[in-house]
Amino acid sequence: MxxxxxxxxxxxxxxxxxxxxxxxxxxxxxxxxxxxxxxxxxxxxxxxxxPPSLAWLAQAARAHGQNLFTIYEDERVTFEANYRAVATLATRLQAMGVVKGDRVALAMRNLPEWPVIFFAAASIGAIVVPLNAWWAAGELEYGINDSGARVLFVDDERYQRFVEAAPALPAVERIIVARASTPLEGRASRLEDLIGTPHDYATLDELPFPQVAIDTDDDATIFYTSGTTGNPKGALxxxxxxxxxxxxxxxxxxxxxxxxxxxxxxxxxxxxxxxxxxxxxxxxxxxxxxxxxxxxxxxxxxxxxxxxxxxxxxxxxxxxxxxxxxxxxxxxxxxxxxxxxxxxxxxxxxxxxxxxxxxxxxxxxxxxxxxxxxxxxxxxxxxxxxxxxxxxxxxxxxxxxxxxxxxxxxxxxxxxxxxxxxxxxxxxxxxxxxxxxxxxxxxxxxxxxxxxxxxxxxxxxxxxxxxxxxxxxAKDMIIRGGENIYSSEVENVLYAHPAVTDCALIGLPHRILGEEPAAVVHLAPGMQASEAELQAWVRERLAVFKTPVAIRFVHETLPRNANGKILKKDLKMLFEDRASVAA
The missing domain is CATH 3.40.50.12780 (ANL, N-terminal domain)
Known part of the structure; x- marks a missing residue:
């Protein structure tokens, strides 16, 4: 014990x-x-x-009837209403040509629409790709393109921040926006035109639930994780x-x-x-x-x-x-x-x-x-x-x-x-x-x-x-309030700054969040950069939670072992002044 x-x-x-x-x-x-x-x-x-599949679960859950399934502000969706929305959207997706094995990406806040989209796509055999809605534009673009998604569902915030800038998404044929606040053009359309708002789900027509042959071990989702090097990896x-x-x-x-x-x-x-x-x-x-x-x-x-x-x-x-x-x-x-x-x-x-x-x-x-x-x-x-x-x-x-x-x-x-x-x-x-x-x-x-x-x-x-x-x-990762921060990803962004020649990201203990990211940086001779400047540099290129909460500057290159690996444990003493705050 x-x-x-x-x-x-x-x-x-x-x-x-x-x-x-x-x-x-x-x-x-x-x-x-x-x-x-x-x-x-x-x-x-x-x-x-x-249960054998997500499609089976989506249909079986209808038995919960008028039990409330989701509550979001004044929107209260029952299991029966959710079932009707799932069946309707699954039918609409099939009409768009989505077939078994196609990828359907989803990037939005926790909204009643999220589980509707998830179950509708999975129930017709598509592979659902839930993307981190906190990701920066480049991260989202990578996930969408890497998965080869044909259809992309986003909320208005993701649309305004990312999609409207017309990123290169060659495989995406349809972009469907929930709660859009502006007129949509081109391949973008409103989710409400397909299934209405959550208030409308209970009054949707009862459509036959699409029947697709799905084996229990068929592909269902791609959730992106990250390694310590390279781009995020999609776990199939x-x-x-x-x-x-x-x-x-x-x-x-x-x-x-x-x-x-x-x-x-x-x-x-x-x-x-x-x-x-x-x-x-x-x-x-x-x-x-x-x-x-x-x-x-x-x-x-x-x-x-x-x-x-x-x-x-x-x-x-x-x-x-x-x-x-x-x-x-x-x-x-x-x-x-x-x-x-x-x-x-x-x-x-x-x-x-x-x-x-x-x-x-x-x-x-x-x-x-x-x-x-x-x-x-x-x-x-x-x-x-x-x-x-x-x-x-x-x-x-x-x-x-x-x-x-x-x-x-x-x-x-x-x-x-x-x-x-x-x-x-x-x-x-x-x-x-x-x-x-x-x-x-x-x-x-x-x-x-x-x-x-x-x-x-x-x-x-x-x-x-x-x-x-x-x-x-063993994987050099920091977990801040449940969000994974991979050191190499932040370090690579810092290295891209013209004044930075050596850097390391470490995790500082934090009583509430578990850990917070902090960086140690060595600047090139004759170059200058402030803590605030480098924090802004990272914030502009990665999700905000990956930004170092503190940066310390050292005059020499960082200590390394015989294999060239930075001795990160030796760097934590540079942040002792933050220890009492974190505790």
Whole structure:
């Protein structure tokens, strides 16, 4: 065990061991029964009763009828209304000539239109490409062109900021704009002309749902991630990947109840405040899929505002929220928190950024809610491990044990030797949640995906009970409030400045955000540049969250080891003056 529990746990806990809980939950005839099938030539344990496809899920969800599916400001869309919008848009897409395997890109805020577009495209066999709406113009252009998207859906903000500038998008035949504020011309048209506004969805004609032959292991999505070098990589996901997450999330919750000695109740709809973007697998795969399956309500906000969030939690009696530790910290520490009734909160869960054990304790003590965490990545379509309730309070620095269909192992640098329990090495993961590979990048795919395993690039250890602890990231990445910042990407932009000859990006600990990016720069002799100038330089070329919060200048080139790699750990002392602020 890594440390003492954060609170005094009931002496009767756990009622059963992890192995016993898994055996009970996955026994023959149970909801979480497993079977072994061959996926891409590799025998793989899968959930036997997982839904077969996104198209099946979109149609089955109609049974939730008048339950609210999405809430956005004054727009309240029921499952029946959403079904009609999905069927209508899927039919319209087919009329445009979109066929199985075509890519349909999507770049917009969390809006009721987002899941309609996602399910409509996926239900006719198209591959949905959710793009990071915070990306700068060049990043968006790359993702659209790399995926070869034929149709591009954007909201008005993305249209005004990016598309109207007429970037070169040779494969795009149609650009469909939601909530357009200006007249559209050429290949651009209004989404409302196809399906109306969210207020109209309930009154749409009932069209036959398009029937397309879709196999569970057919391509479904391309979510873009990034490596430490080069352009972003598109992780090619399947219908099985997303359907697996529905079952994995349910399994994690059921395991907590079994460990507590409680019976597993029938599923009931819950209300969740979704504050992380749907273009992340955490929100789309780990969050949205489960909401659709269970008939739960997802509430969207135009942008995060803690007071507005507390108002929504009180008014809508929200059961779950989170996403990244930042959200939990701001709810806990806002001076007006006592003015709002937040007693409906049952779970505050998050991933995507390091979290302090203190946060776990305070969620439980001050909200009376159970904390939740887990580990996954874009390449695993989110959930691989699940950590919640007493197990999380007992092991607050762990990311939890793997779900029943997942396997983990810790590997040596040689990529061949498996390391013993408790040893730190590279974390490898296997299971039906692992994506096919990287879109149009066979070499990168071969390097990362090996015989069904994904080499995660995370350095970790696993204890004797199977709990995983992420100790560092081999891939040189910073996570700021749940957003990935790849050092080389920012460094390359800094190197492009005429005054910069040497630089490095490092992550500074931040109590709320997890980490923040900071840069160390060496200027060319006789050249000058200020901190503000270089920050503006980065901000103009990359998403704002990637901009260094501080820049330190050094007179000599940066320290390196014998292999020429910059010794980044030696640079953090330059930012000691920020330590008290971050803490």
């Amino acid at each position: 890594d440390q003492q529990p954060l609170i005094a746990l009931d002496p009767s806990w756990p009622a059963v061991s992890l192995a016993e809980a898994q055996a009970m939950l996955t026994a023959p005839g149970t909801k979480f029964e497993m079977e072994t099938i061959e996926i891409r030539g590799v025998p793989t344990r899968v959930w036997k009763h997982a 996901g399947t219908h099985r990947n997303l359907m697996t997450n529905i079952m994995s999330s349910g399994f994690g919750a059921a395991r907590s109840l079994i460990r507590r000695g409680e019976a597993i109740p029938d599923p009931s709809p819950r209300t969740s405040l979704t504050v992380i973007p749907l273009f992340h697998v955490t929100a789309c795969s780990a969050g949205l899929m489960g909401a659709v399956a269970s008939g739960s309500t997802a509430i969207f906000m135009r942008k995060w505002d803690v007071v507005r969030a507390m108002e929504i939690i009180e008014r809508e009696r929200v059961h779950m929220t989170g996403g990244v530790p930042t959200i939990a910290w701001q709810l806990l520490e806002h001076p007006e928190r006592a003015k709002y009734d937040l007693s409906s909160l049952e779970v505050i869960a998050y991933g995507g950024a390091p979290s302090a054990p203190e946060l776990v304790r305070r969620i439980h003590e001050e909200f009376g809610a159970l904390p939740g965490n887990g580990w996954g990545m874009t390449e695993t379509m989110a959930t691989v491990t699940s950590h919640s309730s007493e197990d999380y309070l007992n092991r607050p620095t762990s990311a939890g044990p793997p779900v029943a269909v997942a396997d983990l192992k810790i590997m040596d640098d040689d990529g061949v030797t498996e390391l013993p329990v408790g040893t730190v090495g590279e974390l490898w993961a296997r299971g039906p949640m692992v994506v096919k590979g990287y879109w149009n990048k066979p070499e990168a795919t071969a390097e990362t995906f090996v015989d069904g395993w994904v080499r995660t690039g995370d350095l970790a250890r696993v204890d004797e009970e199977g709990f995983v602890y992420i100790v560092d990231r």
